[in-house]
Amino acid sequence: xxxxxxxxxxxxxxxxxxxxxxxxxxxxxxxxxxxxxxxxxxxxxxxxxxxxxxxxxxxxxxxxxxxxxxxxxxxxxxxxxxxxxxxxxxxxxxxxxxxxxxxxxxxxxxxxx
Amino acid sequence: xxxxxxxxxxxxxxxxxxxxxxxxxxxxxxxxxxxxxxxxxxxxxxxxxxxxxxxxxxxxxxxxxxxxxxxxxxxxxxxxxxxxxxxxxxxxxxxxxxxxxxxxxxxxxxxxxx
Numbered sequence: 001x002x003x004x005x006x007x008x009x010x011x012x013x014x015x016x017x018x019x020x021x022x023x024x025x026x027x028x029x030x031x032x033x034x035x036x037x038x039x040x041x042x043x044x045x046x047x048x049x050x051x052x053x054x055x056x057x058x059x060x061x062x063x064x065x066x067x068x069x070x071x072x073x074x075x076x077x078x079x080x081x082x083x084x085x086x087x088x089x090x091x092x093x094x095x096x097x098x099x100x101x102x103x104x105x106x107x108x109x110x111x112x113x
Numbered sequence: 114x115x116x117x118x119x120x121x122x123x124x125x126x127x128x129x130x131x132x133x134x135x136x137x138x139x140x141x142x143x144x145x146x147x148x149x150x151x152x153x154x155x156x157x158x159x160x161x162x163x164x165x166x167x168x169x170x171x172x173x174x175x176x177x178x179x180x181x182x183x184x185x186x187x188x189x190x191x192x193x194x195x196x197x198x199x200x201x202x203x204x205x206x207x208x209x210x211x212x213x214x215x216x217x218x219x220x221x222x223x224x225x226x227x
Contacts, residue, residue: 004156031212031213033213033214033215035217040122040219041115041219042115042119042202042217042218042219042220043157043202043204043215043217044217045215045216045217048212048213048214050212056211056212056214090156090157092156092213097209097212098208098209098210098211098212098213099145099206099209099212100213101147101159101162102149102157102159102215103156104149104155104156104157104158105156106154106155106156107156
């Protein structure tokens, strides 16, 4: 089975711009979660989608949003980028239950200048 | 505010030695504690997990020790190998109603010297 794929792998944006990141889960997985990884902070939960519905969210501002499509692929969007948004954004998929093993993709490295 | 505190930030161990990484939490609603291993350029991968109804879980060279009263848990890597050099994250989640929302520690970068 193919693993979780994320595109693009690297992005450079400037402050004020917006960005869209994409995640394709493992085939058959219906839950997709997004995390922001920064040095010293570890991974911080952004949100989780299941069956095209957000069923959990972390403590991030409304500039961070996401969606999930009927094929379980997910996108996250960050509007009005700030320097502090520079991070590795990780997507994880699981079958769709609770407290499941999260299968992470390699991440998208975002640099905001 | 970090819900799960992890230490040390970095760790150097000689080949064959024991690596110990510690995590602490405050929220007693946490009931599932996984550990993830991350290699450079890769996403984290589940290593081992424990629930608070047991005090220890062992899988090969990896052991989780859990102290419910102290609200602490730790990862022990026995006979550490250079291939174990990676960043390790502890995590916690609270209840099945929170689905897959995990709180991660800040990570420990382990370097095993040959």
